Structure formats: structure tokens, C-alpha cells
Amino acid sequence: MTDFLCTEIRGRIGFVTLNRPKALNALSHDMIRAMAAALADWRDDPNVLGVVLQGAGEKGLCAGGDIRYFHEAISAGRTDIMDFFTDEYKLNYAIASYPKPYIALMDGVVMGGGMGISQGAALRIVTEATRMAMPETAIGLFPDVGGGFFLANLAGHLGEYLGTTGIVFGAVDACEIGLADVVLPRASLPALCEHLAAGDWSDSEAVLDAARTFCRESLPPAGLAPGKLAPLRSVIDEHFGLADMPAILRALKAEPRCEYSGWAQETEDLLRTKRSALMVCVSLEQVRRARKLSLADELREEWLMMRSVFNLDGRTGAEGVEGIRAMVIDKDHHPRWQHSTIEAVTPEDVARFFDGERRGANHPLRDLGE
Structure with missing residues (x-):
């Protein structure tokens, strides 16, 4: 737990909420370590059958890592910045290999580090408000947090295009190219969370099935922008x-x-x-x-x-x-x-x-x- 990340268990579900909305929920080192600790605790907790990742505020899940911290640390001559990336990449891998359903609510802005904590999820849910990208080349970086891996596994040469240009795309494109699984109206996300928290699930697979069924049976978002890719x-x-x-x-x-x-x-x-x-x-x-x-x-x-x-x-x-x-x-x-x-x-x-x-x-x- 940090000031910018909340973890709680509701019913049989562990909820991770990025709570730094004024900074578009940018990931600090403390947030990364707290999230990793919660996932490690829940991994072997028989009372937790699944995990939901969400972001506080209206603007979205996560705009990436705390790049202001990167600049300040390097400008001050500190080399411990690499500890940030060590812990972040360990977290990315832990999510991708997590043994329980990890469900990412990829609403609003989901870029850079936000993609890193989402792409390894068992279920990646986007909304009509989703704005997704790996925009690192605009600031002199490259698509990290496993970006090379998930971009490389897209069809054809989409990975090269998205990784070099860093263009922003929405929910329809994300689902069509394989960077999301399903679209759910933004207004339905709280109901999904309540449904999962209130359920008397028999096992982890039942949690994942329930989430998929909820999404499948929900009305599609109104005003969903068509894909451009x-x-x-x-x-x-x-x-x-x-x-x-x-x-x-x-x-x-x-x-x-x-x-x-x-x-x-x-x-x-x-x-x-x-x-x-x-x-x-x-x-x-x-x-x-x-x-x-x-x-x-x-x-x-x-x-x-x-x-x-x-x-x-x-x-x-x-x-x-x-x-x-x-x-x-x-x-x-x-x-x-x-x-x-x-x-x-x-x-x-x-x-x-x-x-x-x-x-x-x-x-x-x-x-x-x-």
C-alpha cells in the first residue's frame, strides 16, 4: 500500500487500484513494489481466486512510468534508476505468468508502463474511452515493459509500425490486432467489479468465465469509434x-x-x-x-x-x-x-x-x- 496505490480483497477477488489520477496514474517505484507485493501475497492465498487491475479517475488506467523521476534521477547523477526498471520488469513478468486470472480494465489512457501491467492479463477489457499506444520514441525511449515481445507477436509488421511511430489507437483496433480481448462500456466497469466481488465462485476458472460472460452479455458501448488500422x-x-x-x-x-x-x-x-x-x-x-x-x-x-x-x-x-x-x-x-x-x-x-x-x-x- 502506498499513497498512490490501493489494494483490497472484496469477496474472493483482489483489487489493485492505481490512485494517482492527477499524474494519469503514472507508475512510481513505490507503486510498482506495492503492486508486486500484493500479487505475491495473493498468489498463494486460497481465499483470493482472481485479481482486477483498475485506475482511479476519469482519464484512464495508466499513462506509463514516472518519466519526471527518470529525468531527475539521471540529471542528479544517480544510477539507482535501474532498480526501478528491474522491479518493473519483474512485475511485468509476474503478471504474464500469474497462476490466477488477472483482469485488466484498460479504460482511458493506457500507454507505456500501463501496457506493461495489462498485456500479460488473462482478460484485457477496453472501453469506448480507451486510448492505447507505445509512444516512447517521441521522448527518446523505446517500447519497453515487454513491448518488444507483445509488439513482435502481432500479425505482419504491425509491431514495427506501432513501435516506431507510437501512434494512438482505440478499442476496436486494440481488439482487432490482438492487444485487447473485449470491449465493455465504461459505465459498466463498476457493475463488473461488483459482480465479481459478490460472486460465490467455486474456483479461479469460474471467476474468469464470469467476467467473460458479463462482457459478452453487456450492451456494446455507444459511439464507439471505428478502427483505423x-x-x-x-x-x-x-x-x-x-x-x-x-x-x-x-x-x-x-x-x-x-x-x-x-x-x-x-x-x-x-x-x-x-x-x-x-x-x-x-x-x-x-x-x-x-x-x-x-x-x-x-x-x-x-x-x-x-x-x-x-x-x-x-x-x-x-x-x-x-x-x-x-x-x-x-x-x-x-x-x-x-x-x-x-x-x-x-x-x-x-x-x-x-x-x-x-x-x-x-x-x-x-x-x-x-
Whole structure:
């Protein structure tokens, strides 16, 4: 329990409520540790048959990690920031491997770290208010918290597209591409929680069945925005399946079909002017490498990558510090990225993010999943 996270047992269900609405429920280190402790306690508690994750406030479940803390810690010369990521990635893995039904109410803003504590759920529920993304390249980071893994497992080359552009999408798209399971009206979420808390469930499977049945039998949300990704699937695969980012950008610029020309121009402009050139290239490589990795290995990889993105290895430049400064701290929206263009990023620049030892003796996640 912290000031920003509440845990309680109601009936046979453990409820985790992120309670930092003024900061869009951004995850602090204390919140991560408290959540991990609650899940560990409930894991072996026979009185708890399932877990529900929810966010307090109207704006949504969770906008991500506490990036202001990242900036402050690195600017002060502290290296204990990596303890944050160690504990966060352990939590991500614990959720994905949890033996009891973990139900994520992915309402409102669900981005970055919010995706990390949701994508491993047994049931991922979105609403008409859901706004989902992995937007890290806009602030000089990459899609971590297992993002490489769950993006890599999307069909075709959607993972490369979503990971590099960081575009925001809604409930219909989330369900259609496999990042959510069902849509429920936002107004029905309290009733679902009460239904689960009040039930006399025989076992954990009955809890999950009850949640699925409740969603299936509920009326669909009114005014649900249609998806935008399905009509683009073929052109996304065509472009984002190319060899590297320069090739992708050339293809976008040369897109000859009028029905796709607007999307292609917007995507090229976004990647060139609104994202870190280095991290766009790193994220493309990350997703492609993750297709051959388990979740545990991908989280180990991401931990090493995070050391590089904050220049804690002394070799790569602190791209993340500059991005957070420009977009969140000073809000001048003019980050001084290390590379002025995507074409200026070399293969060696990218390779430095992936040359660490995932199972090295000093890696704090070396035994994850074993």
C-alpha cells in the first residue's frame, strides 16, 4: 500500500487500484513494489481466486512510468534508476505468468508502463474511452515493459509500425490486432467489479468465465469509434517489412496510390519530425529481434537497452534524458537529438543497444522465469 496505490480483497477477488489520477496514474517505484507485493501475497492465498487491475479517475488506467523521476534521477547523477526498471520488469513478468486470472480494465489512457501491467492479463477489457499506444520514441525511449515481445507477436509488421511511430489507437483496433480481448462500456466497469466481488465462485476458472460472460452479455458501448488500422494492414506490411528505416521512409515518400498517399505522408513526417531518429531505428531492430525471444529474454534485453538509452554504459548518449526534458520538463518541444536525420543513424549506433549479455553474471534479471 502506498499513497498512490490501493489494494483490497472484496469477496474472493483482489483489487489493485492505481490512485494517482492527477499524474494519469503514472507508475512510481513505490507503486510498482506495492503492486508486486500484493500479487505475491495473493498468489498463494486460497481465499483470493482472481485479481482486477483498475485506475482511479476519469482519464484512464495508466499513462506509463514516472518519466519526471527518470529525468531527475539521471540529471542528479544517480544510477539507482535501474532498480526501478528491474522491479518493473519483474512485475511485468509476474503478471504474464500469474497462476490466477488477472483482469485488466484498460479504460482511458493506457500507454507505456500501463501496457506493461495489462498485456500479460488473462482478460484485457477496453472501453469506448480507451486510448492505447507505445509512444516512447517521441521522448527518446523505446517500447519497453515487454513491448518488444507483445509488439513482435502481432500479425505482419504491425509491431514495427506501432513501435516506431507510437501512434494512438482505440478499442476496436486494440481488439482487432490482438492487444485487447473485449470491449465493455465504461459505465459498466463498476457493475463488473461488483459482480465479481459478490460472486460465490467455486474456483479461479469460474471467476474468469464470469467476467467473460458479463462482457459478452453487456450492451456494446455507444459511439464507439471505428478502427483505423484494418484498412491499412496491407500497406503497413508492405512498407514496414522493408530492410531498414531509410528504406521504409523512401517507400513512404514514393507511395503512388492515392488512397494511401495521405497516410504515407503523415507517417513519414511523423517519423522524421516528431520522433528520435536513433530510437526509431533502435525500436525497429528491437521488435525484429524480439520475434526470436521469450518474454523473459526480451525483458532482460530491454533492461540492457535502458542502460544505454540513459547513457549509464557511457557509450551511447542520454537520448532519453533529452527527450523527457524537451517534451515534459521544459516543454519547449525542440529536443536536441543526437542525430538530425534517420539516415544519419549508423548500424553501429543501433548495434550498441544490443551487445550486452542477457544472462551475464551481473544482470539482475538473469534468473527471470527460472
